[in-house]
Amino acid sequence: MPKPVIVCVVGTRPEAIKVAPVVLELRKFADQIDTVLLSTGQHREMLDQALAAFNLRPDEDLALMRHGQSLVDLTSRALQDLDKAFERLKPAYVVVQGDTTSTFTGSLAAFYRSTPIAHVEAGLRTDTIDNPFPEEFNRRATGLIASLHLAPTAWAADNLLKEGKDPKTVMVTGNTGIDAVQYVAASSDEAWLPDHRGRVLLLTTHRRENWGDPQRRIASACRRIVDKYPDTVLVVAQHRNPQVRLLLHEVLGDHPRVKLIEPPEYAHFVKLMQRCSLILSDSGGVQEEAPAFGIPVLVLRETTERPEGLTAGTAKLVGTDEDAIFRTACELLDNPTAHAAMSKAVSPYGDGRASARIRFALMNALHLESPTETMWV
């Protein structure tokens, strides 16, 4: 009997980081399943860099990235090429993660072939279909056609149950991003700003709904923050998107205490987060990882699909108003008690065992036996 093939689809940096632990876990059962890591190549350098942190390379690479790719262009090319790859690989299950164009097209191409889909990080929701854009649509659409909904938290699972999903298809696993961050946390010994004795602030921003004016307000607020606190250095880990970089350079490029850097490789970026007093970010993954190290995060978005961090007190939703960002950052930088309260909060996103639970759910769906011990602490 040939072994069933599980195809794990990734396309962007966060998918690579969050799917890598699942691939490593599935490959422990190589006697029973073949695990294929398929990259759409929606991202290039950032994706390769993220996989390298886990010593992984795609088995299949559709190499789709084009500079300035539009959603329609990327979506249509991805569907065509994913269909051809699935025809060749004949997966018994397709695993997709999150809410990107690669997630959506990976699941739609599988659905058109009647191949079952496992959705990792299922059930995140805002109330608004076009915010975040287009991610809210992507994850809802994936949820419509997935057979297995692997929810990172009880809140996410509850969203799926309220939408009428069969409880037998929904499992709370924890977020694989926590597995990933634990995996790499000890693997970089490079120090950040070893000669700087003051505080380090970190900014990451790339979301489409923040392009243009919101990003300009974010950058201006950050400039005011560094100006107000002479002991601070602001590190800006730039996304490779040229549109985002231009604006950040324009507003922050000439400041002596602002360091605009290329995206650091994952393990080094994790070290950077650990060195920070405060993180300002519109990233989904950063919102989940920073609390694992007790670093307060200001979420630079109008809405978040990750309310658990707000409830736990590890993150604050500040939006993109310049004064609101400035004021909230100052409150934390001026007030050690408020800062300590956010740092002490406990991360609500996982215990580092999500991949073992996902492996169990997948193998169970394929009627294969696999151990349960590593699923629990």
Ligand code: UD1
């Ligand atoms: C995409 C995802 C978003 C995710 C983000 C993670 C969609 C619709 N959006 O953002 O959900 O949060 O990735 O980072 O799927 N580029 C490079 N090298 C790279 C990566 C990007 O040069 O390694 C440049 C290219 O010019 C590319 C542009 O950035 O055209 C934008 O990439 P794209 O994947 O379209 O980014 P977003 O949609 O903004």
Ligand code: UDP
């Ligand atoms: N990250 C990284 N280098 C960077 C910025 C982020 O390795 O310069 C990691 C980060 O730790 C997290 C993931 O990339 O795991 C988040 O990716 P991104 O912000 O691009 O996407 P999102 O999570 O918003 O979808």
